[in-house]
Amino acid sequence: MDTAEQSHPNTLKVNDIHFQFNDKSVIEKVSFDFQSRDMVALLGVNGGGKTTLLRCLTGYYKIQGGSIFWNGSDIRTISNSNLAKIVTLVDSEWESFFNLPVREILLLGRSPHVDFFGNFTKNDLIRVDEIAELLGLKRYLDTNFQNLSKGEMQRVRLGMALVSDPKFLLLDEPTSHLDPYYQREILTLLKRISIDRGTGILAVLHDVNQARLFDNVLILHQGKILRYGPTNKILDQACFDEVYGKGVFHAFTWENSPIGLLQPKSTENPASSSNDC
């Protein structure tokens, strides 16, 4: 496995995967390649299979056909603990049913790098502090998760994924529950992580404006890949009409500019804070 990893450093290769749920096909013949440093937005209508695809990629759902290679090794041959070092998935719905302080939850996020008995070292604690600082969670470290607001919970979920320093970060609606300030903070943070640490990021998004912060777009439609390529080439009205239906493109406008195409004039919008897309 080591040699395979060396010849395929930080890559994901998805070959013709298939997944069905109670005889209903959710993912059909999906193939694509993905490298670290790639930042891909996963778009599509509700029920299009986006969340399912993410869960198949981490092996949480077992695919019924095709193959997934992380760093050159078949996902079926990678142990859970090794897989957790490569990729992690953030679920925006996750809640804790027990009263745990934020610090403890973040520390548990460090588990892929800790031994079987959970003996955390000083480095783990330092990493938790750094991430808490980045996400503005420092003053909540001793607060119980259940007492946080939805936006704060969302930042904790992200923090849990970030402390484990994965090579690939899969996110299911990372900006849900967040106010515009934190939407921008999180998205620029993801951008920075992708550039500085070379982390590959694949995020399910619903706000098409946010997709323009990402280099590439993958559009999943009825369980199949409709488009996959550079954002500026793909996100046009024709694509919009095909995915979301005719009329949607003009249904939401911002000072007469349709969403998804033109830079809005307002500076509060997260998309406008980035100048490299």
Place this chain on the structure above:
Amino acid sequence: MLESYTKNASFRTAFFILIPTLLFVAFLSLSLGPDRNTTLFDFKVWQHLFSETPNEAKTIILQIRLPRLILAILVGGILSVSGLILQNLLQNPLADPYIIGVSGGSGLGAVIVQVLGYHDIRLLTLAAFIGGLAAMIFVERLARFAGRINKGVLILSGVVTNAFFAALISIGLIISGEDMPRIFQWLMGSLNMPDTRMIGPMLYPAVFAALLLWFFSHSLDLIALGEFQAYHLGVNVDRVRLIAIACSSLLTAVAVSLTGMIGFIGMFVPHSVRFIFGGKHKVLIPASFFTGAILLTTIDTLIRLAPSGLEMPVGALTALLGAPFFLFLLLKNSESRIV
């Protein structure tokens, strides 16, 4: 503040408080009973204890009170650990072997064996284990929907399972004929064991299951975050869940076959322990064991002090105290995410 996680300060505090408390309660339990004259506060009793000749004080303390104390410690402890693990697996701080129906399944297994005329504790435990495991898997499957556990369905399926097993147990009791009063008294949860030699062999499965769970404590910390998170943090969820289900069912089976159905200890103790000691199972498992042991020993000692004729089954008293506590938690959390 950060240091406390690496040095495990709460681990030491837990045992500096819990072990002396248990020793104190155990001392009281050996001292107090219907026979007010036989107490360890009396120097003469100590002399009797160490004398070679058989005497009444020695018999009362060593052959009546001591086995009962060991039984209370063992059963209180393992029911609490079992409840802790169930709450974790089912993602519900209100779960308890009794409420969820695991005790019911174990009880049915043990009743069937007794109705068939077998009284070997090992056979009883085996049947109780199979019954409890079946109930546990049934309830878990019912409540699980698309990888998540539905809180409302969990409690309801526990209620239904319990009712179903209670009906079968009643049928078993009726068939059992003249054995019925004895089985009934055992079923109600009683620390009065006719044959105290049965305790010894039961220590092995109990200690084995508790230690195995303790070995997996970090994985259990992660399972407490839910299966989804645990999976993505590198836990082999299926394996840990299987071990946890088997061990907690085994612990419940041992408790049920020794002392019948004692409810609410397994809900009340882990709940309080988690509140005090946090979320690390390395601490929670032993802390639950000792707290449960302290609680059941205390309750049993109080029962023995009741005027003669009023000595009620310990299971009745724990339910009497536990049910209002359960309601209190339910109401307190009615707006949050428990149910």
